[in-house]
Amino acid sequence: MGAKILVLAATLGAAAIPVLAHHSFAAEYDDKKPIKFENVVVTKVDWTNPHARFYVDVKDEKGTVTNWNFELASPNVLKRNGWTKSTLKEGDRVSVLGSAAKDGAHLGHAQTVTLPDGKRVFAGSNTADGQ
Amino acid sequence: MTAAALAAALLLLQGPADSQAPGDAKAPAKGAIKGKGKGKGKARPTGPTPRLADGKVDFSGIWSGGGPVGDITPGVMPGEEISLTPWGKKIMDSHQSKDDPEANCLPTGIPRIAPYPWRILQTSTHIFYLFEGNIHSFRQIFIDGRKHLADPDPTWYGDSIGSWEGDTLVVDTIGFNDKFWFDFRGHPHSEQLHTIERITRPDLGTLDIETQIIDPTAYTKPFKIKFTAALRPGEELMEYICQENQQDAQHLQGPAGLP
Numbered sequence: 001m002g003a004k005i006l007v008l009a010a011t012l013g014a015a016a017i018p019v020l021a022h023h024s025f026a027a028e029y030d031d032k033k034p035i036k037f038e039n040v041v042v043t044k045v046d047w048t049n050p051h052a053r054f055y056v057d058v059k060d061e062k063g064t065v066t067n068w069n070f071e072l073a074s075p076n077v078l079k080r081n082g083w084t085k086s087t088l089k090e091g092d093r094v095s096v097l098g099s100a101a102k103d104g105a106h107l108g109h110a111q112t113v114t115l116p117d118g119k120r121v122f123a124g125s126n127t128a129d130g131q
Numbered sequence: 132m133t134a135a136a137l138a139a140a141l142l143l144l145q146g147p148a149d150s151q152a153p154g155d156a157k158a159p160a161k162g163a164i165k166g167k168g169k170g171k172g173k174a175r176p177t178g179p180t181p182r183l184a185d186g187k188v189d190f191s192g193i194w195s196g197g198g199p200v201g202d203i204t205p206g207v208m209p210g211e212e213i214s215l216t217p218w219g220k221k222i223m224d225s226h227q228s229k230d231d232p233e234a235n236c237l238p239t240g241i242p243r244i245a246p247y248p249w250r251i252l253q254t255s256t257h258i259f260y261l262f263e264g265n266i267h268s269f270r271q272i273f274i275d276g277r278k279h280l281a282d283p284d285p286t287w288y289g290d291s292i293g294s295w296e297g298d299t300l301v302v303d304t305i306g307f308n309d310k311f312w313f314d315f316r317g318h319p320h321s322e323q324l325h326t327i328e329r330i331t332r333p334d335l336g337t338l339d340i341e342t343q344i345i346d347p348t349a350y351t352k353p354f355k356i357k358f359t360a361a362l363r364p365g366e367e368l369m370e371y372i373c374q375e376n377q378q379d380a381q382h383l384q385g386p387a388g389l390p
Contacts, residue, residue: 022236022245022265022373022389024201024315027228027383049215050265071379075249076263076369078326090151 021073022050029099029109038095043067047075047085054088054110056096070096070110073121080124092116098124139332162209175336175361181299183255188332190251190258190297197360198244198339201315201390205355219319219349226317227262228383233308235380236373238266238287240311240340241304241326247371251338257292263368267269272302279305285322287311301329313344317387321348336362369373 025031041057052072059065072078075085088094095114101107110123172194181189199206207213215223228234239262240247258273262268274293283290283306290306307324325345332338338360345353 006221023231023234023379023383024228026389026390027315027385027387028379046376047372050373050375050377050379052169053376053378054265069378074247074264074370074371079369103381103382105382 001024025109028101030102031099032099033100034111035100035108036095036097038069039093040068040096042090042092043095044090045088045095049074049076052078056094066106067106068106070098070108070123075094078123087115087121088113090119096123137359143323146311178335180332180334183253186257187255187295188300190255190330190338191253192338193248193250193363193366194338194360195246195248196358196361197245197249198239198342199314199339199356200244200246200359201241203314203318203356206358208355208357211354211356212352213320215319215320216347216349216351218321219346220317220347223317226319226384226387227314228315228385228387229380231312231315231317231380233265233315233385234313234383236266236377238268238311240287240307240313241270241289241310242328242340242344242358243313244358244360248366248368250368261282261368264371265314266373267371274300277347279303285309287324289324292302296329298331300328302326302330304328312387315387315390319349320344320346322378323348336364337364343361 037056037058040058042054043057044055046053051074054070054072055063056068056070058068068114073081075083093116094107096110097112098108098110101109112120113123114120136211143315164332181191183189198252199240203222206212223227226252231295233243233245245262245265247262249263250261252259256273258272258274260270260272260358262270267355270291272291272293274295276291276294279292280290281338285308287308287310289304289306293302304326305324307322307326309322309324311320312318313320323346327343330338330342339357340360341357344350344352
């Protein structure tokens, strides 16, 4: 089943997401263009610093598959928020809500991830004290 | 998902109500800042100021905040202002987000604080700041009465010597390099930078850091900022090696700006 891709209207862009990491969020991602990928397969997880990352295959309406790279908070912040290194695994089918990179790369900042069991987990950097 | 449902979901994703950075709070007049991390949503722990056996204030603990994370301007104290020299303005205007040393996994320098917890270790002769993040490094402050190095090499944290004025530790630092920025906005400095930090712990959970920035090359006059760090009881530092998988800097766009 192809992933459903929603590029959300800028009118919903009031969702200014408070994020502070080791880099400027606003310089890398556009919070006025939230993206949502539903039912996509995780192809790789990097439990690394400065950010944990996961990669998903996204199929568009023409059937073309693109691998997207999603930035999470740092592993330490995720752990402090209840994640473990196995919360997200290769092969998992997930849904992702986040913001896309400004430079057009297949890169996003994940805000929440809905796990295979339906649990939605906060994935990003929620406050200034530990991203 | 309908647009309405999505909008509602996004509203939920605004983040916790206490999302204001402790380091970015407009100290000191704002009053208590809520605790973060494991104490999220709770007030900073309260209690008497801890002291060492010799009676000196003990700053030890795990802290978050205490300096500008993304923007130095909210910390500017009443009556103070940031006034760039033409040279300072030229340097600041030239800064591009992709070149932020912190984004490139280099140290914050002073007074910037990374958005990660950090620990103070204190003896009668030394104070160490152990930084979890950005980078997984340390800063040292000599409080054994020594003088500054006669000709310090330019470094990220400089040559710091501290002395006591009552319960206030006064930390004088010179010998900085000119490589770090004060914030995401790219506030600059030169190797002439001289900082004087006045550090107090008015109670168990609060660390106030008032910093005077003196750099006649970059700023027409000295200015003072104040930020407050919050104690994170029960927390431990964790490993954070920023260089491990840095993929951000090459995607950062445009001039240095707000977080």
